[in-house]
Amino acid sequence: MANIPVTNSVSEKRPHPKTRHVDIGRIVIYIILIIGGLISITPFLFSISVSLMNLTEATGRAILPASPQWGNYVEAWEEANFGLYFWNSIKIALISVTGQVIFCIGAAYAFARMQFPGKDFLFTLLLSTLILPEAVTWVPNFITIVWLDRITPLQWINNWPALTIPFMASAFSILLLRQFFQQIPGELWDSAQIDGAGHMRYLIQIVIPLSRAALVTVILFSFIGSWNSLAWPILVTQTPDWRPISYGLLTFLDEAGSLAHLRMAGAVITILPLIIVYFFTQKEFTEGIATSGLKG
Amino acid sequence: MATQTVTGQETAVTQRRISILSGKRGRNFREVVLAYLLLLPAFAIIFTFGIFPLAFSVYQSTLKGLNKIVGTYDGLGNYTKAIGNLAYVLGFWLAIIFLFLAVNAAIKGWRTVRKYGDKPWLLALPGFSIAASFGLLLRFIFLFLPEALGIGDKIRAATQGGAEETSAELFKQFLGEVWDIPLIQQAFWLTIGVLVIGLILTYVFSRNHDPRRGEYLSAFIQIGVYLLGGIFLSWYTLTQVQAAYAAAFEDGETLEIWAQVITISAGFVLLLFSWMIWRSASHQDSTKSTLLRLAAGSILIIGAWLLIGELPAAAADGDKDWYQGLLNTVYYSIGSIPFQFAISLMLATFLFQDIKGKGLFRVLFFLPYVTPAVGAAASFRILFSGRVDAPINRIITSLGFEPLGWLNESAGIFQLIAGESLKLPTWATGPSLSLVVVIIFGVWTFIGFNTVIFLAGLGAIPNELYEAASIDGGGRWAQFRHITLPLLSPTLYFLTLYAVIGTFKAFNHIYVLRTSAALGTTDTASLVIFDAMKRDTRYGYAAALAVLLLIIVMGLTVINNRVASKRVFYG
Numbered sequence: 001m002a003n004i005p006v007t008n009s010v011s012e013k014r015p016h017p018k019t020r021h022v023d024i025g026r027i028v029i030y031i032i033l034i035i036g037g038l039i040s041i042t043p044f045l046f047s048i049s050v051s052l053m054n055l056t057e058a059t060g061r062a063i064l065p066a067s068p069q070w071g072n073y074v075e076a077w078e079e080a081n082f083g084l085y086f087w088n089s090i091k092i093a094l095i096s097v098t099g100q101v102i103f104c105i106g107a108a109y110a111f112a113r114m115q116f117p118g119k120d121f122l123f124t125l126l127l128s129t130l131i132l133p134e135a136v137t138w139v140p141n142f143i144t145i146v147w148l149d150r151i152t153p154l155q156w157i158n159n160w161p162a163l164t165i166p167f168m169a170s171a172f173s174i175l176l177l178r179q180f181f182q183q184i185p186g187e188l189w190d191s192a193q194i195d196g197a198g199h200m201r202y203l204i205q206i207v208i209p210l211s212r213a214a215l216v217t218v219i220l221f222s223f224i225g226s227w228n229s230l231a232w233p234i235l236v237t238q239t240p241d242w243r244p245i246s247y248g249l250l251t252f253l254d255e256a257g258s259l260a261h262l263r264m265a266g267a268v269i270t271i272l273p274l275i276i277v278y279f280f281t282q283k284e285f286t287e288g289i290a291t292s293g294l295k296g
Numbered sequence: 297m298a299t300q301t302v303t304g305q306e307t308a309v310t311q312r313r314i315s316i317l318s319g320k321r322g323r324n325f326r327e328v329v330l331a332y333l334l335l336l337p338a339f340a341i342i343f344t345f346g347i348f349p350l351a352f353s354v355y356q357s358t359l360k361g362l363n364k365i366v367g368t369y370d371g372l373g374n375y376t377k378a379i380g381n382l383a384y385v386l387g388f389w390l391a392i393i394f395l396f397l398a399v400n401a402a403i404k405g406w407r408t409v410r411k412y413g414d415k416p417w418l419l420a421l422p423g424f425s426i427a428a429s430f431g432l433l434l435r436f437i438f439l440f441l442p443e444a445l446g447i448g449d450k451i452r453a454a455t456q457g458g459a460e461e462t463s464a465e466l467f468k469q470f471l472g473e474v475w476d477i478p479l480i481q482q483a484f485w486l487t488i489g490v491l492v493i494g495l496i497l498t499y500v501f502s503r504n505h506d507p508r509r510g511e512y513l514s515a516f517i518q519i520g521v522y523l524l525g526g527i528f529l530s531w532y533t534l535t536q537v538q539a540a541y542a543a544a545f546e547d548g549e550t551l552e553i554w555a556q557v558i559t560i561s562a563g564f565v566l567l568l569f570s571w572m573i574w575r576s577a578s579h580q581d582s583t584k585s586t587l588l589r590l591a592a593g594s595i596l597i598i599g600a601w602l603l604i605g606e607l608p609a610a611a612a613d614g615d616k617d618w619y620q621g622l623l624n625t626v627y628y629s630i631g632s633i634p635f636q637f638a639i640s641l642m643l644a645t646f647l648f649q650d651i652k653g654k655g656l657f658r659v660l661f662f663l664p665y666v667t668p669a670v671g672a673a674a675s676f677r678i679l680f681s682g683r684v685d686a687p688i689n690r691i692i693t694s695l696g697f698e699p700l701g702w703l704n705e706s707a708g709i710f711q712l713i714a715g716e717s718l719k720l721p722t723w724a725t726g727p728s729l730s731l732v733v734v735i736i737f738g739v740w741t742f743i744g745f746n747t748v749i750f751l752a753g754l755g756a757i758p759n760e761l762y763e764a765a766s767i768d769g770g771g772r773w774a775q776f777r778h779i780t781l782p783l784l785s786p787t788l789y790f791l792t793l794y795a796v797i798g799t800f801k802a803f804n805h806i807y808v809l810r811t812s813a814a815l816g817t818t819d820t821a822s823l824v825i826f827d828a829m830k831r832d833t834r835y836g837y838a839a840a841l842a843v844l845l846l847i848i849v850m851g852l853t854v855i856n857n858r859v860a861s862k863r864v865f866y867g
Contacts, residue, residue, distance in 0.1 A: 029646045036643055037660040040744065044663070046687070047675040103341065106334035115324070116331040122339070129346045131793075131853050133800040135822040136846045139829055139839040140352035141345050143365050143445065150448035151467045166345040169338035199330055220666075228668050230804045231826060246670040250808060253674055260678055271671040278666045282659050289745070290752030 044271070051076075051264035058261035069261070076265035080255070081240060085248030086269070092163050092244055093226040099168030100222045101215065107169070108177030109203050113189065129171045134231065141166060142235050162236040163244065167226060173218045176288065180214035181207055216281050217288025227274055245270050350846070355438055357840035363833035365449075366442045372536045374840035380613035381553050384540075385560050386847070387533030394526030398519050405515035408508060416512035418501045423516020425494030431524045432487040439483050443474040556610040559602050566599030618841060620816055621824035622848075627727035628820055629799040631735040632742075636795065637788070640743045644750035645776070658751075662744035673737060673808035677703065680733045682813070704813035705729035728817035730809070737805050742798070746791055753787030754780070789860045796856065800849055821845050 050058055052068040077083060110116070111123055145166075149156035156162045184207060192202045208215070226244070233247045240248070249270045256262045278285065357374050361367030375383035409416065447470040454466055461469070474480060502509045537553050544551045570592040577588035611619075643661060647654055664672065679687050682704030689699040705712070708725025709732055727735070757780065765775045803822045810818045819827070825845065829838035 026649075029649065029651065033643065033646055033651070033657050036639075036743075037657055039740070040660045040663055043672055043675040043679065043740075044667075046679060047671070050675075050678065103338040107338035110331040110334040114327055114331040114334075116328040119331075122335065125347065126342065129342060131797050131849055132346060132350075133797070133822065133845060133849060134803065135800075135825045136353060136842040137345060137349040138825065139356055139835050139842060140349035142829070143352070143356070143835065144344065144349075146365065147445055147448045150451050151463060153463050166341065169341040171342060171346070174338060199327065224666055224668075228670070228804060230670060230807060231822075235830060246668055246804070249668075249670050249674065253670075253677075253808070263674055264678070267671040267674040270668050274666050274668055275663070278663070279659070282662070286658060286662065286748050289748055290755075 044275075047264045047267050047271070050260055051268050053261045055259070055261065058264075059258065072261050072265040073269065076252070076256075076262045077269065079262065080248060080252035080266055082245070082248065082252075082266065082269055084240060085243055085245040086273075088242050088248075089227055089245040092160065092242070093223050095160060096164040096167045096226050097219055097222045099164065100170060100173055101219060103169045104173040104177055104218065105203070105208065105215075108174045108181055109199070109207065111174065112178045112181035113207075114199065126171045126174060130175075138231065138235060141232075145236060156236075158237050158239050159242055163229075163233060163242060164226075166232075167222070167229075170222065170225075173222065176218060176221075177211065177214050180211045180288075184210055213284040213287045216284035220277065220281055220285050223277065224274060351434065351437060352441070353839045353842050353846070355441055356836055357843050359836040360834070361836065363835075365835065366445050367836050370836065371539065372533070374837045375844070376540075376613065377837065378615050378618050378840055378844060379611055381556050381610040382560075382607070382614065384533055384537050384553055385557050385610060387529060387536070388557055388561065389564070390847075391526045391529035391533065394522045394529060398522035398526060401515055401518040401522065405512060405519070408511065408515075412508065414506060414508060414512070416506065416509065419498075419509060419512045420516050422494050422497035422501055423513050424520040425490055425497060427517050427520025427524060429487055429491035429494055430521055431528070432483070432490055436480070436483040436487050439480055440474070443477065443480065444471075447471060447474065552609075556606055559606040560610060563599045563602035563606065566595050566602065570595035570599060617816060617819075617824050617827075618821075621819055621821045624727070624731055624817065625799060625820040627731055628735060628738065628802065629796055631727060631732070632738040632799065633792070633795045635735075635739050636742050636746055637791065639739070640746035641750055641784075643743065643747045644754060645780070647747065647751060648754045658744075658748065660744075661747050664741045664743070665745045667741075669741070669804035670808050672741070673805040676733065676737055676805075677809060680736075682811075701729060701813075703730045703733050703809060703811050703818075706813065706815040706817045728814060730811065730814035730818045734806055734809055734818050737809065738799075738802065741805070742795065746795075749787060749791060750784070753784045757783045789856075793853065793856050796852055797849065800845065 049064055051072055052070070053062060053065040053072075054069050057065055111119065111126075145156050145162045148154075149162075154161055188206055189202060192206060197205070228246055229244065230246045230250065233244050237243045237247065243251075249266050252266045253263055256266070358369060358371060359367035360370040360373055372383050372387065375386070379386070405416075408414070447467065450470050451463055451466045454461075455463070459466065498513060502513070506512075537557075540553060541551055573588055573592040573595065577585040577592065580588060643657075647657060651657070680702040681689075682701040683689065684693070684699045686702070688702065693699050700712075701707075706728050708720070708728055710724060710726040711720050712729060714720055761779050761783075762775055765779055770778070800821065802820060803826070806818055806820060806823055807826075810816075810823070821841070822845075825838050825841045828834050828841060832838075
């Protein structure tokens with residue numbers, strides 16, 4: 001696990017012979033880091049700035065708005081039906097994230113702590129789906145969805161099942177959770193068994209509360225995935241009824257044409273929720289990614 | 297453990313019945329059941345939408361038609377449309393790879409046999425039967441699939457025609473009709489029969505308690521599956537080539553498929569051969585090794601010459617958009633991955649020092665990764681717009697340069713650098729400027745992600761190594777080169793694989809950043825597939841492209857694993 005405080009003290013313990021000279025080096029390091037940070041956020045600052053301009057400023061390519069036009073957001077929101085798209089995306093994200101958390105926790109626990117025949121085979125199968133580009137599944141999954149739409153009473157196309165059910169389990173989430181579950185000391189399981197707890201109780205009362213960081217990572221990852229999804233919604237929604245926000249923004253970008261300030265207002269509306277969620281969860285999130293990434 | 301207890305060596309049936317519910321055995325049995333129950337929902341979804349689609353794509357790729365779910369059968373037609381006669385070469389080579397895998401599995405099994413002096417030959421019977429049942433299962437799926445897919449249309453027609461039954465009843469009825477087709481029933485029972493025979497034989501022949509019987513059984517199954525795959529693929533490609541010749545003969549044309557297949561295969565074999573000689577050369581003494589390397593070099597030249605001479609001709613009939621898409625994908629990965637890694641490794645080593653505001657920097661760097669791609673790409677579209685007064689153009693004009701076309705520029709960057717007076721050949725023009733913007737977006741997005749993972753990797757390196765190195769007088773660079781890099785290699789390996797696959801997955805930002813003025817020079821393979829499917833509604837063709845993409849990704853993964861197993865240092 002990447003534990004930043006530990007590495008802090010560690011690097012302090014390492015005295016460098018040329019401590020005096022490092023000062024210039026440190027300044028250079030800070031400058032590079034600050035430039036990197038600025039580049040990371042420039043597109044956001046730019047979007048926010050343009051989104052608050054009036055039409056002449058936006059087309060005249062001003063750098064900052066003379067007076068912020070908050071009305072742009074209202075205009076973009078109403079004109080592009082963002083209210084609907086926003087609500088759609090939240091519904092889609094909630095359904096698929098809930099499904100994913102429930103299903104993946106179960107599968108991850110089975111791989112981490114249980115013995116059953118065919119475990120290695122199923123695990124290899126799971127790993128192999130990781131390399132699969134999404135493009136490979138578009139045609140068959142679209143056909144499957146159309147077929148399910150016709151044979152079941154449930155409407156799939158243009159509706160939530162097509163947008164959420166295929167994403168209710170992901171190999172990545174299962175692997176990440178399994179990694180975390182395996183790091184929980186075996187003694188806990190032994191003592192839980194002595195207390196008479198079975199697998200399910202151990203999972204719910206001990207493993208899940210201990211895996212907060214991993215769960216936050218999985219939730220945020222699947223939330224980002226669902227908020228970001230574009231290709232699949234384009235394929236399976238023909239009407240705006242269930243169109244998610246990324247697709248909504250894309251259609252709005254074409255409709256708004258040269259109205260840069262409205263386009264940017266739309267972009268900010270799309271971006272902001274994720275940024276807010278990220279700021280609240282960033283500590284667990286980076287920790288979770290670091291743990292999963294280290295061991296592949 | 298569970299395997300042994302469930303299929304284990306019970307003595308009496310009554311005893312077993314009790315033991316399933318109580319005691320250690322019972323606990324294990326319940327654990328197995330619970331594990332399967334926990335896995336079931338996730339695997340049902342992953343299987344339906346992640347694994348089954350592979351077989352489905354292969355099936356769909358043999359059909360052609362516009363906006364038709366079950367098109368007309370066209371053999372390898374979609375593949376030859378995509379990559380020309382190279383499709384046949386690919387078919388034969390896949391067959392050879394399958395046969396090679398079979399031989400490989402056989403050799404591995406034979407080594408174990410020799411080592412322990414076992415006699416596992418009777419296990420071949422159940423092994424091959426199970427392998428055959430897999431093949432028969434695929435046959436059944438391919439027979440059943442079109443009929444089953446047709447049910448959807450029938451139900452829709454029936455409900456539109458005013459049928460009174462519910463869709464569930466209709467489904468039952470139409471499924472019954474499909475089931476009544478004798479061929480499908482035969483295929484089904486044949487599959488089940490062979491599988492059952494295989495399982496019974498497994499049970500019969502694994503009663504001698506050879507500890508390695510599972511290993512041998514799986515070896516025989518592997519050999520059987522690979523053999524079957526190899527034989528089927530070579531037979532299928534052969535018939536397809538013959539059909540192509542027959543069609544050409546009727547039209548009074550001549551074909552060169554065989555010549556192309558042979559020359560290209562020979563070229564590849566020579567390349568492989570030269571690589572093997574080159575590798576063996578390093579174990580020899582100096583004169584011998586020089587000679588061997590010279591030989592390897594000349595074989596390499598001959599092989600390359602054969603390939604350069606014949607590959608373009610074989611591929612000539614392919615789809616220009618698809619080739620452009622593949623080339624763009626290559627440009628995209630070569631253009632983005634090294635920069636991503638260099639920058640994020642630098643940022644990570646800086647952040648790893650005793651720096652103030654470490655947390656803030658990490659949050660800032662990571663921000664692009666969590667940003668919705670469509671939103672961020674929307675601002676890139678304005679920043680890098682081709683207009684003279686677009687922000688980036690204003691910056692470069694204020695520095696005294698000419699404004700550039702950026703996202704609207706279809707010319708390659710090397711051509712732009714060389715200027716208009718020097719006309720570069722097409723292959724040397726490099727990625728278009730608009731693709732460069734796409735690459736910049738990719739680098740911008742992934743730097744934070746890579747930095748966080750590099751930071752974790754750096755944190756895992758024990759500090760004593762650095763202490764020892766600085767006592768020995770190793771400078772910062774020496775420490776980085778000889779401690780940090782080798783110990784980071786597992787992280788690097790993971791990130792490389794992730795990044796390469798990521799370039800094949802890239803879609804959203806490219807879809808937003810593409811302009812018609814860029815003339816398709818930003819479209820990577822995924823986008824070409826998407827267009828074939830959504831814009832042209834040629835599902836079969838899109839599926840064929842997807843299968844080709846899958847083959848490429850699988851090949852790259854195998855190569856990556858091979859390289860990693862030699863170079864990655866797991867300290």
